[in-house]
Amino acid sequence: MVVLLADDMGWNSVGYHNAEFQTPNIDSIAADGMTLNRFYVAPMCSPTRAGLMTGRYPIRFGCARAVIPPYRDFGLPTSEVTLPEMLATLGYENRGIFGKWHLGHRRAKWHPLAQGFTHFHGHYNGAIDYFELSRDGVRDWHVGYETSDQQGYATDLIAETAAEWIVESAKADAPYFCYVPFNAPHSPYQAPDDAIAQYGNLPDAQGRNEKQREIYKAMIGRMDEGVGRILKAIELTGEADNTMVWFFSDNGGVGNLRGINQPLKGSKLTVFEGGTRVPACVRWPAKIKAGQSCDVVCGYIDLLPTLVAIAGGKSQSLTDKPLDGINLVPDWTSTSADGSERAWFSYHGQSGPDSEQLAIIQNGWKLIVNGPQLTDIKQLKDGSHQVRLFHLDQDLNETSNLVKEKPKKVNQLARQLIEHRALQPADAVPPYGVGSAGFVPPPLWKLDPANPDELVGGYPAK
Known part of the structure; x- marks a missing residue:
């Protein structure tokens, strides 16, 4: 392989x-x-x-x-x-x-x-x-x-x-x-x-x-x-x-x-x-x-x-x-294989919970929600999020937003996005920029297998 x-x-x-x-x-x-x-x-x-x-x-x-x-x-x-x-x-x-x-x-x-x-x-x-x-x-x-x-x-x-x-x-x-x-x-x-x-x-x-x-x-x-x-x-x-x-x-x-x-x-x-x-x-x-x-x-x-x-x-x-x-x-x-019922999730939150991107694909539809961390379906109507719905079977390049035409589909998919986003644990990797100031790399990025928990590299003493 x-x-x-x-x-x-x-x-x-x-x-x-x-x-x-x-x-x-x-x-x-x-x-x-x-x-x-x-x-x-x-x-x-x-x-x-x-x-x-x-x-x-x-x-x-x-x-x-x-x-x-x-x-x-x-x-x-x-x-x-x-x-x-x-x-x-x-x-x-x-x-x-x-x-x-x-x-x-x-x-x-x-x-x-x-x-x-x-x-x-x-x-x-x-x-x-x-x-x-x-x-x-x-x-x-x-x-x-x-x-x-x-x-x-x-x-x-x-x-x-x-x-x-x-x-x-x-x-x-x-x-x-x-x-x-x-x-x-x-x-x-x-x-x-x-x-x-x-x-x-x-x-x-x-x-x-x-x-x-x-x-x-x-x-x-x-x-x-x-x-x-x-x-x-x-x-x-x-x-x-x-x-x-x-x-x-x-x-x-x-x-x-x-x-x-x-x-x-x-x-x-x-x-x-x-x-x-x-x-x-x-x-x-x-x-x-x-x-x-x-x-x-x-x-x-x-x-x-x-x-x-x-x-x-x-x-x-x-x-x-x-x-x-x-x-x-x-x-x-198999020519008869059918994965159409499967939900597929995407998530990006590198700048932190104030600005995240979520997407779900299922049964030919795709919902994208961008904005603060999504925890409640009511957030979709308070103006804090950009919400986009595409029918990928007919619009694979995501050009026609169907949010207004399909509110029930939006809600159905959004509930699944909320459940998916809730999976993230409290000790998840922090936003990208956290801790970058003053970092000093370890010499040769060397790790010691005899001390697997030892932290290498750090910050200069204040």
């Missing part, structure tokens, strides 16, 4: 949606397998990663409000049972992660090796410098718990080490799980000169955003080359037919780069389709015929139950916590 995760890659930023972007290797996963046309994620990255690892909406355990920035003393709760932990009980001896973790980095108890993985090669924080391999001026590049002095372009290093690990892991008499969360194409916008020359058109770009967009294209092109290395490694194992490869982005593209989410409305950090519906495809030659397409609503929380089922287990028997994800294999292998 190989899961490839892009970072901030918009709907319109993959070749099989837009020929301007050169992604032949990603395109081959779609062509040789199945495109997931209604695949949803959280509107920002840490929550998507948390839901992927647990099969649960991250709001349940406090990981939904905001991402985990460098100064945050917070991580994926160790009480959660993760995907690699479940796979370990099902014979997956080698479970590697290559790239960006972003689920806790200031205590060793949140390290990937403490959360079910057997091998880690990459960085703890998001938004690292791609060449210096650093965050906030401090090197953030590791193999296991040890800081690595490896040099190179982050995207290349991630792909190369993942490919090498796949070839070695396949030699064992056991299946493997390889998770490759690329940092690309997240900012800072950095790419090797040869990649910019090959994939971008920097000399003709006018203005800062247009220049960044050309570098963004180069970052995606270089990431696609890395995907190609990984696919080649899978071929070398001789097990390509029975190796599942799943590709998607952790959220939609940013809003300041022209057209990268078109024709969808919105962008990263919004609950519009452009922020939460991402390019996704899966290849599994032994089970999925080439050239298939799936329009069932599905997403990040479905990876755990799907992969555990493929591994021969039952995810709910491996945890006592309620799961929100479902096994998608029946939807992939």
Whole structure:
């Protein structure tokens, strides 16, 4: 099992949606397998990663409000049972992660090796410098718990080490799980000169955003080359037919780069389709015929139950916590599969409870409520919230607000949103900016596995 995760890659930023972007290797996963046309994620990255690892909406355990920035003393709760932990009980001896973790980095108890993985090669924080391999001026590049002095372009290093690990892991008499969360194409916008020359058109770009967009294209092109290395490694194992490869982005593209989410409305950090519906495809030659397409609503929380089922287990028997994800294999292998009754929730509250975004999709309808924390349906009529209702079956790009025409539908869906928002515990991750002033990163972002609860990094004495 190989899961490839892009970072901030918009709907319109993959070749099989837009020929301007050169992604032949990603395109081959779609062509040789199945495109997931209604695949949803959280509107920002840490929550998507948390839901992927647990099969649960991250709001349940406090990981939904905001991402985990460098100064945050917070991580994926160790009480959660993760995907690699479940796979370990099902014979997956080698479970590697290559790239960006972003689920806790200031205590060793949140390290990937403490959360079910057997091998880690990459960085703890998001938004690292791609060449210096650093965050906030401090090197953030590791193999296991040890800081690595490896040099190179982050995207290349991630792909190369993942490919090498796949070839070695396949030699064992056991299946493997390889998770490759690329940092690309997240900012800072950095790419090797040869990649910019090959994939971008920097000399003709006018203005800062247009220049960044050309570098963004180069970052995606270089990431696609890395995907190609990984696919080649899978071929070398001789097990390509029975190796599942799943590709998607952790959220939609940013809003300041022209057209990268078109024709969808919105962008990263919004609950519009452009922020939460991402390019996704899966290849599994032994089970999925080439050239298939799936329009069932599905997403990040479905990876755990799907992969555990493929591994021969039952995810709910491996945890006592309620799961929100479902096994998608029946939807992939049956023409009569119907996921239309399922409610799908999105939430974003990075600036705090005074300004939140909630959305629910069910039976072709989508309700979006933006404003202060939603606790009572009466709030929808006091002027404090923006309320939008779309019929996605007829208006996938969210252009016609039907709130006035369908008040009963609004109330029905809003009640479900209130219940979902109420799941967030009091000790959830704080709003993004809390605690940022004066933070001093730890040297080399180093963690000590012998002291898993020790807090690293902090603030200068007053």
